[in-house]
Amino acid sequence: MEMDEDPDTLPAQRQGNIIITKYEQGHRAGAAVDMGHEQINIxxxxxxxxxxQETELPPIRALEVKQRRKESKRTNKWLKMFADWPKYRNTKKLSQRVYKGIPLAVRGQAWSRLLNIDKIKSQNPGKYKAMKEKGKRSSRIIHRIQLDVSSTLQNHMMFIQRFGVRQQELCDILVAYSAYNPVSIPGQRYSWAMYPYSAWVSPEGVSTS
Incomplete structure (x- = not known):
């Protein structure tokens, strides 16, 4: 693996390699950090x-049932728009639905289309993978990234598994970003302000491949 020659950075680099290896190996069932989560019905x-939540949720109330049905109907409307996206793109109807709020279940898909992610990816083939690999080789703050990943939404069902799939994806995003934008904060290779936002990029369905 390629290393910087500055001897002052080598210990951090080696430590970073160990951390990256743990994420690549993934979650280990029964890890002490997860005890308690794996024993309950999520x-x-x-x-x-x-x-x-710390205690079992109460039975669903009638009002919540009504809200879920409404959300389901709104989700179906968005799915129909996705199926014929060119027709709805840049229309008043789309603007109105965005203004009302994008249903959680399709939020990632919606933002992927609104930001034209597929076009950007096609114009930059392999860019994310290249930045991710570059970040793994040269990032000097992998330890800082690990601390942020491990403290991100600790009580969210997507992130409760240490070194789980979602934590792996979030780590990859931040490592790649540290290489893509090395001057996000003077003297640093990664913007700490980015990590809570990055946490919602991957889980909600915006592909990073």
Missing amino acids: GKYANHLGIM
């Missing part, structure tokens, strides 16, 4: 946003 403790 469906009974996670609210509609996926946040784990």
